[in-house]
Amino acid sequence: MPISWHDDTIRWFRDSSAFTGYHRLLSYYLRPVVQGQPILTDIGCGLGLISLELAPLVEHVTCVDVSEKALASLAEDADDKGISNITTLRGDASQLDLTADVMLASYFGASQVGQWLERCRRLICVTTWAHATHEHRKGTDAERLRSRLDEAGIRYQVEHVTLEFGQPCIDRRDAARYIAEYHPGDGTAQRRANLLARLVDIDEPPFTCYLPKQRSMGVFVIEGGRR
Structure with a gap:
C-alpha cells in the first residue's frame, strides 16, 4: 500500500528509521554497488x-517521487545534515527521461523493474521476501523477480x-493512530487489536511503547543495459 505522506506518517517513518537504524543498516548492503559512482537515481x-x-x-543523487510533501521533508533533512549533492524531482518516474549509473527501486513489483534496466548500468531492487512465518507462501515479489530475470537471461545477484x-x-x-493509518477499514479491526496487544512498553524518551516488526527483503543487484 503506497504511503500517504503527511505530518504523522513522516514523523513515524523518521522515528522508526532513527530508532532501529534500518536505513543505515540497509545502506551497508548497497554501498559496494554505489561507491564512487557519478549518478545514483532513487x-x-x-x-x-x-x-x-x-x-x-557518490557524486550526485537524483531523488524522484510524486509526493511534494515527501520531497520537501527530504530537502529539509539534506539541509540539516549538510548534504548538498541531492536533487529532488517531482513526478512519475516512468514518464520522465531518467538515466543513471545506478538506479535504486525499493519495493517496486517485479513487473515494474524492466523499464529501468535500459536506463542504468546497474539496478538495485529491494523487494519483499516471504515473512519468516510464511516461507511456504508462493508469489512473493522476490520470487517473481527472480523468475523473470532467470527467464530473460539477465545477470543478477540477490541477498536475503x-x-x-x-x-x-x-x-x-x-500507537493506535499509527495502526489505524496502516490498517484502515472495519474488516481489519481484529488485526488492529492484535497489533495493539503486541505493543512493548519502553523507557526511551520521548517514546513509551514500541511495536516490533521485521522486514524480510530480497536485495537484488541487476545488470542494466546502459553502457
Missing part, C-alpha cells in the same frame, strides 16, 4: 532516507536480508 524515494545514507559515496523496522510511539494513543 526511484519512488519517499523521504529519501536511504539516499541520505548513500549520498556521501532481514532487518528490524518497528515503530516507536509517544504513547498508546499515538
